[in-house]
Amino acid sequence: EVQLVESGGGLVQPGGSLTLSCAASGFTFSSYAMAWVRQAPGKGPEWVSDISSGGGATNYDTSVKGRFTISRDNARNTLYLQMNSLKAEDTAVYYCARGELTYIPHLIPARAYWGQGTQVTASS
Secondary structure (H helix, E strand, C coil), X not given: CCEEEEECCEEXXXXXXXXXXXXXXXXXXXXXXXXXXXXXXXXXXXXXXXXXXCCCCEEECCCCCCCEXXXXXXXXXXXXXXXXCCCHHHCEEEEEEECCCCCCCCCCCCHHHXXXXXXXXXXX
């Protein structure tokens, strides 16, 4: 059974930073692309970033490029999202998601392969 557990969310002032972590289990983490997806209140899911299985390829939505960094530690079965210069419009629940064996950039993974999410709020 695929299990993804996010942590690291919280309340931060605009301009601040947070690092999200996602602990993965139940599948061979190092074989799959991974993604971060977010959902703001009253809105649909929004793809944020993804990374290939080995970590050599990454992609970002234009709204976060230059501010967010996705990374992974395959030895620890953990995915990360470093978020800097946070803005009010970044406020959302952030989900870690398992992608495909083949890296397909900008793909929102099936809902069945998302974690439970962690709330990120950027507000003064």
